[in-house]
Amino acid sequence: MTDPIAALSADQNAKLDRFAAELVRMNKHVNLVAPTTLREGELERVHLKHSLALSTKAFPPEAVVVDWGAGGGLPTIPLAIAFPETQFVAVDAVGKKMEAVRTFARRLGLPNLGVWIGRAEAYDGPAPHYCVSRATAPLADLWAWTERVLTPLAEPPSPEAEDVWQPGLLTLKGGNLDEEVAAMHEAHPGLTTSRTYLKALLGPGYPSKMILEVRPEA
Numbered sequence: 001m002t003d004p005i006a007a008l009s010a011d012q013n014a015k016l017d018r019f020a021a022e023l024v025r026m027n028k029h030v031n032l033v034a035p036t037t038l039r040e041g042e043l044e045r046v047h048l049k050h051s052l053a054l055s056t057k058a059f060p061p062e063a064v065v066v067d068w069g070a071g072g073g074l075p076t077i078p079l080a081i082a083f084p085e086t087q088f089v090a091v092d093a094v095g096k097k098m099e100a101v102r103t104f105a106r107r108l109g110l111p112n113l114g115v116w117i118g119r120a121e122a123y124d125g126p127a128p129h130y131c132v133s134r135a136t137a138p139l140a141d142l143w144a145w146t147e148r149v150l151t152p153l154a155e156p157p158s159p160e161a162e163d164v165w166q167p168g169l170l171t172l173k174g175g176n177l178d179e180e181v182a183a184m185h186e187a188h189p190g191l192t193t194s195r196t197y198l199k200a201l202l203g204p205g206y207p208s209k210m211i212l213e214v215r216p217e218a
């Protein structure tokens, strides 16, 4: 098991704390996350550590990562803090949420985080090498949005690399996904998926949560 927050530097931890405080404050004005998830202790487990499950392997510094349906900046803000040299783009159809994320990025000092307001289906911002997402849409839709814009890295990680994400779609999902995965394969043949269960990665606070990776078959 690993604690992705403990792996951050003091400066990154300070930014994560500031994000937590800003999220609590902003949520009183803009509905970004369920208020019950902002209770003491819950915020770290439900939002910060959960997002940082995606920091247990690296994103290359030269990569562009798009977060479909980023809402209040999850998982993209914790990831932009953890990988300051990687470019992140928060995408959401709700302008108020993206204005909140823009404000967070400015207050936290995250020049590597941009926002794009609009429907993911029409995204025409910086071309991503990776897409991430949490709680936004079924896998078949997430892959359709990803496939349209995904761009190969100039120097992709070796397929054997265990400490870097392989390019593709990385989603934070939970529950029984068999039907959702089957629907994606039916709509988009030729894909491969892999699951990393978060109870093994982060501990027992994540009973049915996982990272589900999707990419074209090699």
Ligand SMILES: C[S@@+](CC[C@H](N)C(=O)[O-])C[C@H]1O[C@@H](n2cnc3c(N)ncnc32)[C@H](O)[C@@H]1O
Pocket: 032, 033, 068, 069, 070, 071, 072, 073, 074, 075, 091, 092, 093, 094, 097, 118, 119, 120, 121, 133, 134, 135, 136, 137
């Ligand atoms: C349940 S919220 C999750 C927000 C954030 N990812 C999180 O985990 O807290 C889903 C978000 O996806 C956005 N969304 C859903 N479908 C979308 C689409 N087709 N294009 C852009 N944004 C979309 C919604 O506006 C909403 O902010």
